[in-house]
Amino acid sequence: MKLYNYFRSSASFRVRIALELKGMAYDYVPVHIARGDHKLPAFADKAVEGLVPLLELDDGTHLTQSMAIIEYLDEVQPAPALLPADALGRARVRALSQIVACEIHPLNNLRVLKYLVKELKVEDEPKNVWYRHWVRTGLAAFERQLALQPQSAYCFGDTPTLADCCLVPQIFNAQRFNTDLSGLPRTMAAFDACMALSAFQKAQPSACPDAEA
Incomplete structure (x- = not known):
């Protein structure tokens, strides 16, 4: 997996925490949004919303929105769970x-x-x-x-x-x-x-x- 993110983005930070808690390996791809890198074709062509984070799965599928990404990770790798069982x-x-x-x-x-x-x-x-x-x-x-x-x-x-x-x-x-x-x-x-x-x-x-x- 590749995580397109900005080090200071709190939404990106959320996803990094989830990945670390679950011990899931990923490639870190920086997108410096303060400089406007998110508007460049290299990223904008992948992210229709133009926002970080963006998680690229091994098959090339792109996932956006930190909350949706974290819940996806929790479903594909349930342990340790980030949502209660009830x-x-x-x-x-x-x-x-x-x-x-x-x-x-x-x-x-x-x-x-x-x-x-x-x-x-x-x-x-x-x-x-x-x-x-x-x-x-x-x-x-x-x-x-x-x-x-x-x-x-x-x-x-x-x-x-x-x-x-x-x-x-x-x-x-x-x-x-x-x-x-x-x-x-x-x-x-x-x-x-x-x-x-x-x-x-x-x-x-x-x-x-x-x-x-």
Whole structure:
């Protein structure tokens, strides 16, 4: 398999975590979206959405959208499972995952931030205030959901799930933008538990071959 991704893309980071957790080998193909490499024919001809990540299977099939890719990986290699065995558990994990993937990330991804600056002429600091506001709002909701669940090492249960694959990259990006992460004890405990695992360490941006100093 080949994973077309950008080291700083949180959606790409999610998929790298899933691949590392499952021990699935893949070729890392960098696409520097900050420079616009995703618009070049070498990638754009493969990715009709023009977005990373894109997973190319051994037979040449292309899969897009991080959540769909991770669920595909979970189905073709069930162990270790990233979704619980029971329907209610799966719903809980998907809900946590979607707080990040559907409520936080779409408001703050790179193309949105670029649009704010280039098209709407928003200055850097108001742009960063925008970023921090929506991340903090989303993570506060994430924390409230965790508080409704029994205590656990990770976001749901005692092994990492899809929710952890989503949470960790979002915390990395929140830290880059100096977002206030205080008052989120369950959220940050899950993050710390994840970062103690080699799979999360190997998937982090600084470990990527295209990481910038």
